[in-house]
Amino acid sequence: MPCDFATIAKPQIKYMLNPSINYALADVISAPQPKQDPAALLPEDPFTGYFNDFAEAPVAEPLIKSRSASRWLRDIHSMVSQNAYLFQQTMNGKSGPAVFANNRDMYMLSSYDYLGLLGHPYIENASINAIKKYSTGTGGARMLAGTNQLHRQLEKKIADFKGKEAAIVFSSGYMANLAAISTLVQKTDRVIADELVHRSLIDALHMSHIEFEKFRHNDVAHLEQLLQKPNDAKKTFIIIEGIYSMEGDICPLPEIVALKKKYGAFIILDEAHSIGVLGATGRGVDEHFGVSPDDVEVYTSALSKAIPGGGGFIATSKQAVIFMQHAASSFVFSSAMSPANAGASLAGIEMIEQEGPERIAKVFENARYLKTHLNRLGFGTGQTQSPIIPVIVGDREKTLKLSAKLYELGFLANPVIFPAVPPGGDRLRLCVTAAQSKLMLDEVIFAFDVAKQYI
Numbered sequence: 001m002p003c004d005f006a007t008i009a010k011p012q013i014k015y016m017l018n019p020s021i022n023y024a025l026a027d028v029i030s031a032p033q034p035k036q037d038p039a040a041l042l043p044e045d046p047f048t049g050y051f052n053d054f055a056e057a058p059v060a061e062p063l064i065k066s067r068s069a070s071r072w073l074r075d076i077h078s079m080v081s082q083n084a085y086l087f088q089q090t091m092n093g094k095s096g097p098a099v100f101a102n103n104r105d106m107y108m109l110s111s112y113d114y115l116g117l118l119g120h121p122y123i124e125n126a127s128i129n130a131i132k133k134y135s136t137g138t139g140g141a142r143m144l145a146g147t148n149q150l151h152r153q154l155e156k157k158i159a160d161f162k163g164k165e166a167a168i169v170f171s172s173g174y175m176a177n178l179a180a181i182s183t184l185v186q187k188t189d190r191v192i193a194d195e196l197v198h199r200s201l202i203d204a205l206h207m208s209h210i211e212f213e214k215f216r217h218n219d220v221a222h223l224e225q226l227l228q229k230p231n232d233a234k235k236t237f238i239i240i241e242g243i244y245s246m247e248g249d250i251c252p253l254p255e256i257v258a259l260k261k262k263y264g265a266f267i268i269l270d271e272a273h274s275i276g277v278l279g280a281t282g283r284g285v286d287e288h289f290g291v292s293p294d295d296v297e298v299y300t301s302a303l304s305k306a307i308p309g310g311g312g313f314i315a316t317s318k319q320a321v322i323f324m325q326h327a328a329s330s331f332v333f334s335s336a337m338s339p340a341n342a343g344a345s346l347a348g349i350e351m352i353e354q355e356g357p358e359r360i361a362k363v364f365e366n367a368r369y370l371k372t373h374l375n376r377l378g379f380g381t382g383q384t385q386s387p388i389i390p391v392i393v394g395d396r397e398k399t400l401k402l403s404a405k406l407y408e409l410g411f412l413a414n415p416v417i418f419p420a421v422p423p424g425g426d427r428l429r430l431c432v433t434a435a436q437s438k439l440m441l442d443e444v445i446f447a448f449d450v451a452k453q454y455i
Contacts, residue, residue, distance in 0.1 A: 041408045046088040051080045084400040097435045110414040112305035115359040116435025123347040130343025138336040146336030154346045163293030166321040169313045173302025174200040176312030179328035190233035220255040227263045236265040242274025242285035248384030257295045268298045276306025282356035309345030311337040362434040373445040387432040398455045399426040405451040
């Protein structure tokens with residue numbers, strides 16, 4: 001008889017698992033099952049039952065009527081009706097390697113907290129003290145009345161950390177990328193971007209009405225083919241990322257820098273997932289490869305991943321920062337970064353300076369361990385070279401089912417499906433952190449071993 005999957009609760013796995021024993025599924029089936037609310041084993045419905053009123057997907061109302069809206073309503077209705085909508089799940093406390101959600105303890109497998117700094121008392125105290133001194137808001141945009149001392153300190157710290165003349169901070173990484181593209185790139189310029197750069201960069205190019213070409217992911221030969229094409233552009237920009245968020249692989253920065261120099265181009269490098277993670281001291285992909293920061297004209301990044309704050313930055317030349325302070329709409333016309341986020345981000349970088357090497361070594365040790373055992377179980381993990389581990393299933397329904405089964409077992413592992421990835425690239429995206437213990441990773445491996453039998 002097949003196991004009733006809904007009866008398997010994560011605490012049962014936690015106390016059963018011994019990494020020296022190769023448990024079979026029968027061990028789980030025969031073990032005494034704790035009493036648990038069955039509803040807690042299903043994903044939370046963030047739409048408060050809205051889709052339950054429809055036997056089929058609702059028709060898009062006139063306000064949003066479009067092919068896109070109709071497709072989303074169909075997809076959401078399908079996922080909710082199958083208890084497979086794993087997005088927008090609510091945490092009832094701090095995030096970290098373990099969370100409390102839907103009235104039970106769960107393990108978090110999709111947090112960007114790569115260095116395990118979420119909840120660090122030094123960072124939390126810095127954020128609390130920032131609120132006490134500067135209050136909860138700034139009272140304005142940076143251009144007017146919204147600049148405080150923390151912004152200045154943070155910008156200097158970022159510039160020094162990235163080896164650039166100056167830096168400018170924004171309320172999010174999205175806003176930072178919008179500012180970089182809209183102010184530094186002109187319609188008369190040529191832009192060549194890796195096909196997998198973040199949506200914020202693509203949106204910024206579209207919103208700025210800048211035409212661009214894409215080169216095949218991490219394919220420097222294809223990039224050179226595009227650079228060789230005759231053009232009358234005033235400048236050429238190459239847009240890349242340090243670590244790619246869906247694949248977990250690293251850009252070939254030395255080869256791209258060589259092409260940049262050969263063809264007189266400029267590089268815009270998004271370090272959202274690589275700052276704090278790559279390099280001996282966490283300074284990013286340039287340190288990882290031994291490339292001089294002078295060879296990358298513009299760094300952008302979020303401040304909400306390895307650095308556990310909120311906001312984003314651009315690190316570049318002093319003159320470029322002065323220009324953006326006056327010409328970047330997301331700086332001039334948007335509220336300033338909150339004091340709490342500025343304080344947390346500043347303290348986060350300080351902790352990376354103090355504890356970075358040890359935490360970086362731990363997260364890569366954890367990533368190698370988890371990847372090795374997922375591969376042993378038959379799961380494909382692509383070309384990852386980082387703490388981002390894509391578990392590539394290749395089928396939308398199987399991906400959603402795998403995520404739902406893991407949820408039942410007490411593990412939050414976000415699915416990534418079309419249109420976030422191309423059709424056939426459906427996956428779970430796992431994020432390994434330095435805060436995860438070996439025991440927890442063994443439980444993750446065991447859960448995948450159990451769940452794979454149900455897809």
